Amino acid sequence: MEPVEEIGHSDTLTEDEIFHREPDRAAQTAALLDEWDPTSATPVVEEEPTKDEIKPAEQAQEEKKEEPNALTAKQKEKLRRKEKYRNKPKSKSHGQPKPTGFEDSFTEAPVTPEEYLHERSIYHSDRPAIFRIQEALNRYQQKRRLLQQRMQVFAQYLRYGGVEVSAKMFGGVSEMELKAMDKEEIVVARSQTDISVDKMKLDIDFEHVAKSFLSFYLSDYYKSEGIDAIRLATDTIRNWLNYLLYHDVVPEYTDNIKSARTYCNVAEKQLWDNQRLLANAPGDFNKANSFLFGGFYYNKRTQSEQPQAWADENLPQDRAPMTPSVAQKVVMFALAASGTDEQSASFSDLAMRGELSAHAIEDIDGFEIVDILMPHDGIRGFYETYAPDLNVVGKVRAKAWRDPNSQPIDLAPGETLPNIHGLEFEFFVEEQLLQYCYLGMKVRTKVWELNCGIFFYDELLNVYCSFYTPSLNDLMIGWKAPRDVTKKTNEDAESSQEVESTGDAFSDEEY
Known part of the structure; x- marks a missing residue:
């Protein structure tokens, strides 16, 4: 039997030689890219650490975050109030402007026994009338929302009646100062009116002031145009007079105040008729x-x-x-x-x-x-x-x-008006x-x-108007008491003499 010859590896056919295969294009492309740009290689995805690998410090931190902080008593009360407000039904006037106290349906709130006793003390008949009126003015401004136009009319009316009105009558008051004040001090601090003591010698006449302001000053100086402006003025004055009557501020002038209130009603119609007659x-x-x-x-x-x-x-332009x-x-x-x-x-x-x-x-x-x-x-x-x-x-x-x-008519000596x-x-x-x-x-x-x-x-x-009543009150608006200018002149003269005498004394000295 003949021996078998040993087969060499070079004579053996490989798998590629038996089966023809196409080269892997994607792999070749990736290899080329790696050669030219090594950074573009596929990133290695890091495996997430298991629960066993989490550090103990991180576990403690997460447990600490999960535990809620205890609420203080103040925070609990605040949450309770919010929850109460959230469950409260919405009012029909939600989003509407606040009442001003000048609405047609407005009525004064009933006075409690404590308020009545307090008002009887500040409106006692033993106190001077101007002090009681000033107290009423302070509280009236607190009870009413006097918007810009209404405040302008009311301020003109008060100035015409002898009351001083200013935006900050008693100066600015900070929130810290308000917290330190009681209720009465806050009312006075927020007031914009003041009646000086020298007004005590003047007569108080609500009827005369209302007649003169509505028939004379309002039409000649303030120039309220339109029925809305007229109603604004008359309603404001009438509201203030009603406040005086309701709180019984000056009972000795009750009839006088009621008479002034009737002229507010008459002026509303007559002032509007006056403007329409003037226009036509x-x-x-x-x-x-x-x-x-x-x-x-x-x-x-x-x-x-x-x-x-x-x-x-008001006539057609093509007339x-x-x-x-x-x-x-x-x-x-x-x-x-x-x-x-x-x-x-x-x-x-x-x-x-x-x-x-x-x-x-x-x-x-x-x-x-x-x-x-x-x-x-x-x-x-x-x-x-x-x-x-x-x-x-x-x-x-x-x-x-x-x-x-x-103006008075110029007459010759001895001549009289017919x-x-x-x-x-x-x-x-x-x-x-x-x-x-x-x-x-x-x-x-x-x-x-x-x-x-x-x-x-x-x-x-x-x-x-039919009740036309001119007055000189408008001449006293902004009036200030005169001061003695001669006193300052004498002081300046004395100071100049002292300077001259001092200069002479220095000139006589020898150095």
Whole structure:
């Protein structure tokens, strides 16, 4: 038997030689990338340590975090209050502004027995009235929310009555100082008003101050425009007077306060009527006469209506300017509808002859209304038939009036003012303006008289309430007592003499 030959490894076929395989492209690419950028190699994921490998210090720290801290008594009380507020049902006024104390439905809260006894002590009749009023003012400001506009009106009213008003009457007070004060001291510290002791010699008259402020100062100086501004002023003053009555601050002036309160009610309507009459007066008839006879509404240069005559009135912008023919039509139809036969005949006769003329009545400031005659159905039917484009005219009867607040008339030595008692007028006024007129209304204007016995008035300068009461209180607002300037002058003179004598003494010394 022949021996088997030994097989060498070089003669043996490998697996790659038996089976043809494609090279691994991904592996080759990764190998090349590793050669060029070794940092791009696949990161080694670190295995998370097991629970047995956690350090004992870390375990203690986690156990410490899990244990809750004990709440203090203050924190517990705070949480209890929050939980109580969270469970409380929402109010219907949630998110609405806080009440101010001036709402129509507002009523004073009942006074407790303790409050009553305290008020009887501070409002005792033995104390001077101005001290009691000052105490009431301090508490009134605490009980009411006086917003900016209301506070401005109330401050003007108080200043007009002699009360000093300032934003920080007693200086700024810090929170720390407030905590150290009692309730009464806080009320005084937050007050913005002060009545000085020298006011004790003045008379207290709530009625006079209310009448004068509403009828004189409010319309001439404060210029409250619009019904809302008027109501704001009257409501504020009425609310303050009601507070005095409710808390029985000055019982000896109860009737006086009630009378002042009634003028607040009257002023609300009359002040608004005054503003509306000023915005629309003098009316077509009086304006036509002013235009025809050289009054305010006639421009001598252009022989036509004054261009600025209608600027401040609530009239259409496309209104045709008044011409002589239009003015004559307005006057003639007013006389035919509301005038007497004598007035119509005299006016026509003088107009035909060219002898119509007018003159202003001197030494008066205007008129006061004593009667109002509204047009009847016959006059309305006459206008609807023959002049539908014109306004229906009624009548106003008035008497001459002098403004007690006007400048005195310059008179020659020995000359006296004419007596105006019994001097009365009758004006033709459109029906749309008669709704703003009332008895006692005082109108400051120039009154004219035609030579046929017809009166008319010109531009309205101002309109006042029936209780018009001018006062000199406005002159005392901001007044300060005069100081002796001669005392300081004498002190300066003495100090200068001392300096001169000292200088002479030094000059005589030898060095």
